[in-house]
Amino acid sequence: MTETDQSGDDPGVRVPETEPTAAADPALGDRLARRFxxxxxxxxxxxxxxxxxxxxxxxxxxxxxxxxxxxxxxxxxxxxxxxELGGLGNQVIVSPADGGDGLGARELGGIRQAAAGRGTVVPLKSGGASVAGPDGQSFAQLYGTTQPAALFGVDGVPEYLRQGAVVGDELAEGLGARVGSTVEIEGNRYRVVAIIDSEGTFSPIRPGSAVVLPPGEFVADSYSQVVVQANSADDARAIADGVRERLNTREERVSVLSLTSVLSxxxxxxxxxxxxxxxxxxxxxxxxxxxxxxxxxxxxxxxxxxxxxxxxxxxxxxxxxxxxxxxxxxxxxxxxxxxxxxxxxxxxxxxxxxxxxxxxxxxxxxxxxxxxxxxxxxxxxxxxxxxxxxxxxxxxxxxxxxx
Structure with missing residues (x-):
């Protein structure tokens, strides 16, 4: 049998077709080299x-x-x-002008009008006294307000304070006080209803060493300052301008501090x-x-x-x-x-x-x-x-x- 007969000429013999293999394809590097x-x-x-x-x-x-x-x-x-400081940028602090005795109903009304729809108004009374607790005694700054949660902006503080006391965490640790304990201030005893977490607060006062009481516990009728917690920095600027226009047109009756400028x-x-x-x-x-x-x-x-x-x-x-x-x-x-x-x-x-x-x-x-x-x-x-x-x-x- 000839070579030709052994290959494709013999109908009884089938030679498999040659299939292209991967080696026959151009290498990836060669294709990339030709393209780039x-x-x-x-x-x-x-x-x-x-x-x-x-x-x-x-x-x-x-x-x-x-x-x-x-x-x-x-x-x-x-x-x-x-x-961390964003809360401060939304606060406006209104205090009596130099020589003023306090903020009365007229000033408070003007501040509420300026802040209407733009923020929360928190009137504050303040003072200082010695506070005694279960394990000690210390001097503390007292604040009077019915809205401690709006003032400090932290969880765990009541929205409305009717009775009792809210104590800062640093002061509470020194006095050995906790929620449910009793503290004594100038002969009056108050039950601790909440502890302020000072690390998460945004307030112009020092919450860690403060005691917050209902305003009725203070002798003075006027407020020492008003803190307005605005909804935004733009609202804080508008509130500050509105307070000045309403209360300081004829004479400077109040001092207005917008912490937005500090943040800027x-x-x-x-x-x-x-x-x-x-x-x-x-x-x-x-x-x-x-x-x-x-x-x-x-x-x-x-x-x-x-x-x-x-x-x-x-x-x-x-x-x-x-x-x-x-x-x-x-x-x-x-x-x-x-x-x-x-x-x-x-x-x-x-x-x-x-x-x-x-x-x-x-x-x-x-x-x-x-x-x-x-x-x-x-x-x-x-x-x-x-x-x-x-x-x-x-x-x-x-x-x-x-x-």
Whole structure:
């Protein structure tokens, strides 16, 4: 039987068809190289100079890391501070003007009109006395109001105080008092109905060492001050302006303090602090850009002959320029990504091991900081490689071949 008979000519013999295998397909790297030739050549060039490329990338990593860390920390601190002090920014404190004896019904009525629909008015009487408890005695500041919950803004304090006393946690600890205990003030005995948690309070007074009683327990008929808990910072400004218009038109009868202005100053301070920190961190990125420039310049000088050969065989100068710029961009992308991830991880680690809340770290502004630092790192790398790439691409091939 001939060779032809053993193959396809013999109808009794079936030769299996040859199926394409994975090895017959082009490799993934080859397909990517054909699709993105500049990127493939750039990666190959960088792999031949790993140490130099690694050092240049390290500069970008350090710069982006500094920007992300300082920027995110500054934003987190500002967010946490504003969250802690945000209640104060919504408060307006009205006190008698210099020489005034107190706030009477007329002043209280004007304040209620100004705050109508914008906040809660809390009239306060105040004084000082010695307070005795089960385990000791101490001097305390006394406040008289029927609305302790509106004044302090914490849970566990009654909305309306008819009888008994509300004691600050620091004073209660010193006196050995707890809910249900009895304290004695100037011969009068009061049952403790609540303990104020001073850590979560937003109030112009010191709640930790205070005792709140019903206003009827005070001899004075007038109020020493009025605290208005506004619904928002804008409402607080409107209430303050309204109180001044109603009560201080002809003469200065009351003193109005809006803590919104204090909060605005704090916000301005943190904005300046963040700008300073980012400027300092940005310097390190500029230094990294100089490092990229130096690396690219040395790379171009060492590869003049290679670039000359490419130009001589017909490679256009735009291809050379594109390849060198891709090399610089890859350094920026790698360093920027690594620096952003490390910076964010450090800030999260600081939050986990300190009292900085994680909610203050995971805010949209910090995401923009990380993305901005990454983009700035890539831009610095691109700018650093622009001149060396331009110089190499526009140099005549004859000059490049001469070295």
């Amino acid at each position: 030739p500049a990127a493939s050549l750039a990666l190959r060039n960088l792999s031949r100079q790993r140490l130099r490329a690694g050092l240049a990338t390290l500069g970008i990593v350090i710069g982006v890391f500094a920007v992300v860390t300082l920027g995110m920390l500054g934003t987190a601190l500002q967010t946490a501070a504003l969250a 100053r704090i916000t301005e301070f943190f904005a300046l602090l963040n700008g300073f920190l980012l400027a300092v961190a940005g310097i390190s990125l500029v230094v990294a850009g100089v490092s990229i420039f130096n690396v690219m310049l040395m790379t171009v000088s060492e590869r003049r002959g290679e670039i000359g050969v490419l130009r001589a065989v017909g490679i256009h100068r735009n291809e050379v320029l594109r390849t060198l710029l891709v090399e610089a961009t890859l350094l920026g992308v790698g360093g920027g990504a690594l620096g952003s991830v490390l910076g964010a991880a450090v800030v999260v680690g600081i939050a986990l091991h300190t009292r900085l809340p994680l909610s203050a770290v995971f805010v949209p502004t910090n995401g923009l900081v990380a993305l901005g630092a990454f983009g700035f790192g890539v831009l610095i790398a691109l700018v650093g490689g622009l001149y060396p790439a331009y110089r190499a691409a526009w140099e005549p091939p004859v000059e490049s071949l001469r070295g």
